[in-house]
Amino acid sequence: MTQKMLEIKDLHATVDGKEILKGLNLSIGAGEVHAIMGPNGSGKSTLSYVLAGRDGYEVTGGDVLYDGESLVDLVPEERAAKGLFLAFQYPVEIPGVTNMIFLKNAVNGVRKQRGEPELDAMEFLKFVRVKAKALSMTDDMLKRAVNVGFSGGEKKRNEILQMAVLEPRLAVLDETDSGLDIDALKVVADGVNALRGPERSMLVITHYQRLLDYIVPDHVHILAGGRIVRSGDKGLALELEERGYAEFVDQAAA
Amino acid sequence: MALNAQTIEQVRDLGKYKYGFETEIEMETAPKGLSEDTVRFISAKKNEPEWMLEWRLRAYRHWLTMKTPEWAHVHYPPIDFQDSYYYAAPKSDDDRPKSLDEVDPKLLETYKKLGIPLEEQKFLAGVAVDAVFDSVSVTTTYKKQLEDQGIIFCSISEALQTHPELVRQYIGSVVPYTDNFYATLNSAVFSDGSFVYIPKGVRCPMELSTYFRINARDTGQFERTLIIADEGSYVSYLEGCTAPQRDENQLHAAVVELVTHDDAEIKYSTVQNWYPGDEDGKGGIYNFVTKRGACRGRNSKISWTQVETGSAITWKYPSCILQGDNSVGEFYSVAITNNAQQADTGTKMIHLGKNTSSRIISKGISAGKAEQTYRGLVRIGPRATGARNYTQCDSLLIGDKCGAHTVPYIESRNRTARVEHEATTSKISDDQLFYCRQRGIGAEDAVALIVNGFCRDVLQHLPMEFAVEAQKLVGISLEGSVG
Ligand SMILES: Nc1ncnc2c1ncn2[C@@H]1O[C@H](COP(=O)(O)OP(=O)(O)OP(=O)(O)O)[C@@H](O)[C@H]1O
Ligand SMILES: [Mg+2]
Secondary structure, eight states: OOOOOEEEEEEEEETEEEEEEEEEEEEETTTTTTEOOOOSSSSSSHHHHHHHTTEEEEEEEEEEEETTTTOOOOOHHHHHHEEEEEOSSSOOOOOEEEEEHHHHHHHHHHHHHHHHHOHHHHHHHHHHHHHHHHTTTTHHHHSEETTTOHHHHHHHHHHHHHHHHHSEEEEEEEEETTOOOHHHHHHHHHHOOOHHHHHEEEEOOOSOOHHHHHHHHEEEEEEEEEEEEEOOTTTTHHHHHHHHHHHHHHHOOO | HHHHHHHHHHHHHTOOOOHHHHHTOOOOOOOOSOOOHHHHHHHHHTTTOHHHHHHHHHHHHHHHTTTOOOSOOOOOOOGGGGOOOOOOOOOOOHHHSSSGGOOHHHHHHHHHHHHHHHHHHHHTTTOOHHHHHSHHHHHHHHHHHHHHHHEEEEEHHHHHHHHHHHHHHHTTSSOOTSOHHHHHHOOOOOOOOEEEETTTTTBBOBBHHHHHHOTTTTOSOOOOEEEEEOTTEEEEEEEOSSSOOSSSOOOEEOEEEEEEETEEEEEEEEEEBBOOTTTOOTTEEEEEEEEEEEOOSSEEEEEEEEEOOOOOEEEEEEEEEEEEEEEEEEEEEEEOOOOOOOOEEEEEEEOTTTTTTEEEEEEEEHHHOOOEEEEEEEETTOOOOTEEEEEEEEEEEEEEOEEEEEEEEEOOOOOOOOOEEEEEEEEOOOOHHHHHHHHTOOHHHHHHHHHHHHHHHHHHSSHHHHHHHHHHHHHHHHHOOOO
16 A cells, blocks of 8 residues: 555544544545535634644644654644645734745745755745736735735635745645635636646645535545545535535434 | 143142042043042043033032932832942953953854854954954045045044034033933943034935944943934934843943934934843843934934844933924834843924924834833924824733833823824734744744734834844844743
């Protein structure tokens, strides 16, 4: 058996002493795109935070292996340096810090940890401009403070810009499609698809099958009650759209 | 020179003067303690004109009647003013560290982080600097360029010899010797400082900075600076240094006076990074400064920008007296206190002329168990028709053991005046920290980035070369503030 890029094994995790993930199993191979769907409050964002190593999200059982090594004891920036990226469901505002400066700090932060030299400022500027343009983002947006005064859709696009610049190996996208108009959805999906490749894997969290028309997943999972209760191919998303979560939630409770 | 001879005569004739002048000249340090003799000693040592000595003595006698101010939100044990030396000649090279090997490695580490060139590191750490760096060649090139335009830029001691009439006209005209306890003390015993005069219509062709940094050595604990911008002139002046400066003197009581005439502008930028002491504040500098500018002329402008990260205790209110009609005062401040540091800082904008305007942007950052107070006064006089003030005061707290206080005083005696005040207090949120760290930015770098963003409105008013260093300094001064 070839080694998976990500292997989540019987993962239990608590937030403020409350168990949210209750024995979650999931494997993602290199180059694969997996979608996770599930009702509100089922633990999707919690899973993304646990993967990213957020303080306060405690792993109480099981393990998360990335390239065969456990991530559990690593701080968030170490995981980022290993190529893990999380597009936030609610992107955070950082007043006074321009997008450009933020991106530069992020890339150099990762490079520093990897023992690579800092990027040349001019080269980097050019590189970012190309990526921004592909996402229909203006230079003006690069000069504005991170997410401050951005519309919901602009914030989501900004997440994808950061992903495009950081070129992660494993990207977790938490409801990146919510709040996007139809054109923006297409732009973002194109941006994500442009990053698809044999060495890059993605975990796409969404409520809507529509996104999966654009970003076609290799596998679809249903998360309910802190566990994966069903897995299938992209047909599963269509099935869900028709029938809702009711039967799966029952299954989780059982 | 006639003047010097005269002073020497006078000092000799002073019956009270205990020490013969001839022997005194060999003494490098004034006797311990503060008395009229100390004041006379200092003045004589500098060959000052008689009026200067008289002025110092008046200040000294007035000081005897004053009490240490206690209104500021800072705490420290009483200072024994008789247990200090008030004059010490610049250290001879024999007393200095011979090389950087003899300097505290922690200090050098900080210099390295700030990217300060090696030669300059030596200078800052007080190492006996080799001839090339210390040579007067650098300074003379500058001096020549400035002299060609009629700009006077020298130490105040030198100005007292070369341009005594100018010094006499302006010294104490903005901060009178009776002003406050520490300013009065300074007036009596000031050691040295800078003197700048920009003639009519001249725009100073350079930031008066590099020059200052090279010459700032041993100006002592009672620094006195006087800057005059004559009609239609402009100067940008940079004080201090981003590198933590060592000093054996615990008390620093400086006075800075600025004067602008019609259509003139002075931009005064400070980065204050005196030793803050250890984590409990032990050994840190007490920085009690009086800085004030008078916009005497119409359409004149004085702009203070400060980044305060050092000292155990900071007590400082750079102020503007807006006398000329349409004159403008600005105060942009970043104050960072970490560990046991205390700062009580702010500004005073005194509107006297018509249509005067002032703008105050203050950013206070507290971490550790530090305490910080913004204290600001906006006073609108009865003649100040159409005066305007805008004040924005933001505090950022890191952790939950530190404190921030905002004390705005507004006194308006003119109905047409408009005064606006906004204040916010915020914390670095876990969301922001996690967001940065998820992107690969380490926790301490993330704090530095977020705080720099918070200070942006102020930092962007610093001259470029200073701004870059100040940004790094923000990060360094907050090291260890996140667990
Ligand atoms: N700090 C906390 N204390 C207690 N419960 C929490 C805390 N944070 C999250 N939860 C709970 O954990 C559960 C899972 O939340 P999570 O955000 O992971 O859901 P989700 O699947 O992403 O939902 P949505 O589709 O609405 O985004 C929710 O019931 C939520 O209320
Ligand atoms: Mg969610």
